[in-house]
Amino acid sequence: MERLDKVEKLRQRANVSYEEAKRALEECDWDMLEAMVLLENQGKVKPDPASAEYVSGGGGQEQPVHSLSVTSQEESGEAGAGPQKKSHFFQKLGKAIKYLVQKGCENSLVIKQHGQALMDLPIIAFIILLICFFWVVIPIMVVSLFFDFSYNFKGAELGKEKINRTMEQATEAVNNFKSEINKEDGK
Secondary structure (H helix, E strand, O other), X not given: OOHHHHHHHHHHHHOOOHHHHHHHHHHOOOOHHHHHHHHHHOOOOOOXXXXXXXXXXXXXXXXXXXXXXXXXXXXXXXXXXXXXXXXXXXXXXXXXHHHHHHHHHHOEEEEEEOOEEEEEEEHHHHHHHHHHHHHHHHHHHHHHHOOOEEXXXXXXXXXXXXXXXXXXXXXXXHHHHHHHHHHHHHO
């Protein structure tokens, strides 16, 4: 592995600048593990408790052993996406799904008729309904607008004035359309 690649890899793993990563590698004769330990000892890198394993040290203390594995394949540039990278991807994916489900439960779609709230449907349930029954849900929502139903969002992320104003404009458009039809029928 070229020195620039080592600097880049250490910079990403340790979350330090290029200059700090290069200096640490030079001090450690371009050994990535020693450079990581050096940066950690300098207080520039904090051990990640989720990825650290602990071994018993002298005096009954437990010390973290970091999984900064640099194999000979990685040094020669032959390594592909290993199991560590795959598990990291799935950890990120799991966190993203957890975040979306949490936000989907915190925000809701408020269904009203004649201005009175009938139901607060969590966004996560609404999204599942849309995914499973898109061709049924959307027509029902559009038709229900003609029967004085309206939809608003409630919650920290979706309860914004701009989003709800757009929903109100859709309701107003349907009401105007109904008024036009009623005028034509009255002629």
